Amino acid sequence: MNAVPGEPFSSADARARVAAAFDAGPAQIQRHRALVTGEGQIEGTQVIVAATDPAQLRGAIGTVEACALAQSMSQARAHGTPMVLMLDSSGARVDEDLSALGAFRFLFREALGARLDNLRMLALLGNACFGGASLLASICARRSYLPHTLLAASGPRVIQASQGAERFDARDAQGVREMLGSAARRAWHPQDGERGDTLAAARAEVREWIRDADAALDLEHAQARLEQRLACVAQPASDTSPARDPDPSSLAALLPPGYTARFGGRLAWALPISTGKPVFIGALGGSPLDAADSARLSAQLLDLRISHPRSPVVLLLDASAHAATLHDEQLLLSDFLVHLSLVIASLARAGHRVALWIVGRASGASYVAFAAAAHSVSAAVDAQIEILPAGARASIIGTGASPPADAHGWLAARVADAILEQRLRLHSDLSSG
Numbered sequence: 001m002n003a004v005p006g007e008p009f010s011s012a013d014a015r016a017r018v019a020a021a022f023d024a025g026p027a028q029i030q031r032h033r034a035l036v037t038g039e040g041q042i043e044g045t046q047v048i049v050a051a052t053d054p055a056q057l058r059g060a061i062g063t064v065e066a067c068a069l070a071q072s073m074s075q076a077r078a079h080g081t082p083m084v085l086m087l088d089s090s091g092a093r094v095d096e097d098l099s100a101l102g103a104f105r106f107l108f109r110e111a112l113g114a115r116l117d118n119l120r121m122l123a124l125l126g127n128a129c130f131g132g133a134s135l136l137a138s139i140c141a142r143r144s145y146l147p148h149t150l151l152a153a154s155g156p157r158v159i160q161a162s163q164g165a166e167r168f169d170a171r172d173a174q175g176v177r178e179m180l181g182s183a184a185r186r187a188w189h190p191q192d193g194e195r196g197d198t199l200a201a202a203r204a205e206v207r208e209w210i211r212d213a214d215a216a217l218d219l220e221h222a223q224a225r226l227e228q229r230l231a232c233v234a235q236p237a238s239d240t241s242p243a244r245d246p247d248p249s250s251l252a253a254l255l256p257p258g259y260t261a262r263f264g265g266r267l268a269w270a271l272p273i274s275t276g277k278p279v280f281i282g283a284l285g286g287s288p289l290d291a292a293d294s295a296r297l298s299a300q301l302l303d304l305r306i307s308h309p310r311s312p313v314v315l316l317l318d319a320s321a322h323a324a325t326l327h328d329e330q331l332l333l334s335d336f337l338v339h340l341s342l343v344i345a346s347l348a349r350a351g352h353r354v355a356l357w358i359v360g361r362a363s364g365a366s367y368v369a370f371a372a373a374a375h376s377v378s379a380a381v382d383a384q385i386e387i388l389p390a391g392a393r394a395s396i397i398g399t400g401a402s403p404p405a406d407a408h409g410w411l412a413a414r415v416a417d418a419i420l421e422q423r424l425r426l427h428s429d430l431s432s433g
C-alpha cells in the first residue's frame with residue numbers, strides 16, 4: 001500500500017504509517033499480526049520503525065507482537081540503530097491471558113536495556129496508548145502526540161470501573177481528553193511535541209527528531225522531577241485506593257535470622273548488617289501500586305547503590321494491580337512505573353543480583369515494573385498472578401475472570417521462573433546466573 005502524505009495518520013493502517021516514515025521506502029516491511037516493522041533510511045540514517053495496528057485487535061500486544069518487537073529492539077541495541085515506536089494500542093492482548101503478560105515481561109526487559117544504553121527511541125503516538133503500550137511510550141526519551149491522543153496506564157473504562165461512573169464517565173469525551181489527552185501529558189514533558197493528523201506531519205516529526213539529540217538518561221534527575229510532580233498535585237481524600245498495611249508476621253516468615261523488618265505504609269524493607277548480604281524490599285499488603293509508593297520505592301532502591309553496593313536485592317511483591325485512580329492518572333502513573341523499573345534495571349546492571357519474590361498478588365503494569373529487570377522471578381505456591389484483575393479484565397473484553405492459573409501455568413507462561421518453598425532457601429536464586 002502506497003502512503004498518501006495528506007492521509008490522516010489516525011485512520012491509516014500500520015503499514016502505511018511505517019512506509020511514510022522512510023526516505024525512499026524500507027528494504028522490507030513485515031507484519032506480525034497486529035504489529036508492522038520496517039527498516040530503512042531516514043535523513044540518511046538507518047532507522048527501525050515498529051507500529052502497532054489499531055485496525056488489528058485494537059493494536060493489542062500479545063505473544064506474537066511482543067516477541068517481534070523484542071527482536072527488533074534487540075537488533076537495534078546490537079547495532080545502535082535508532083527506533084521509532086508508532087504506538088496506537090489498547091495494551092496487552094487480554095484474551096491471551098498470562099502468555100501475553102509473560103511475553104511482555106521479556107519485551108520490556110529489552111526496552112529497559114535500550115533506554116539504559118541511551119538508544120535513541122521516539123514514541124509516535126496515534127489515537128490511544130494504554131496499558132503496556134503506555135509503558136513503552138514512557139520509556140522513550142521523547143513522544144509526539146496527535147491533538148486527540150490519549151495516554152494512560154489504565155484506559156477510560158478501567159478507570160471508570162475503579163472510580164465509579166459518577167466520578168469518571170468513560171463516555172464523556174471532553175472529560176477524558178482533559179485528563180488523559182495530549183495537553184495534560186505534555187505539561188509534564190516539555191520536550192514532547194504535538195503534530196497535525198497527517199502522514200506528512202508524522203514524517204516531518206520523525207525527521208526533526210533524527211536531526212536533534214535526545215537527552216541522556218539521568219535517574220537521579222528523573223527521581224527529583226517525579227517527586228516534584230507529586231508535590232504539585234495534591235491527592236484528594238476521595239481519590240485514594242483501598243490500602244492495607246502489610247502484615248508484619250508475613251514478612252518475618254520470609255526473612256532469615258538477623259533481619260528486622262521495617263514498614264512505611266505499603267512499603268516494607270529489611271536491610272542486612274553485613275555488606276554483601278541480601279536486601280529485602282518491596283510493596284506488600286495487596287493494595288494497588290500507586291505513583292507515590294513507586295517513587296518512594298525508587299528512592300530507596302537508588303540509595304542501595306551507595307549504601308549496599310554489593311548486596312543482592314530481593315524484591316517483594318503483593319499488589320493487586322497498578323492504581324487506576326484519577327489522581328494517579330493525573331500524575332501520569334506510567335512515568336512512575338517506568339522509572340521504578342529503570343532503577344531496578346540499573347541495579348542489575350551495576351552488579352546487584354536482583355530476584356523478585358511474588359508473595360501474594362501481582363498483575364498488569366505493576367507486575368511488569370518489578371519483573372522485567374529481575375534476574376529471576378519466583379512465586380509462592382498460594383500467589384495469584386493475573387494479566388489484569390477481574391474487574392479490569394471484564395471492562396475490556398466483557399467477560400468475567402479466567403480460571404486462576406496454577407504454578408504450572410505460571411511457569412509455562414514465563415511469568416515466573418520458579419516456585420518458592422514454604423520455608424525459603426535464601427540463596428537459591430541469588431547466587432546463580
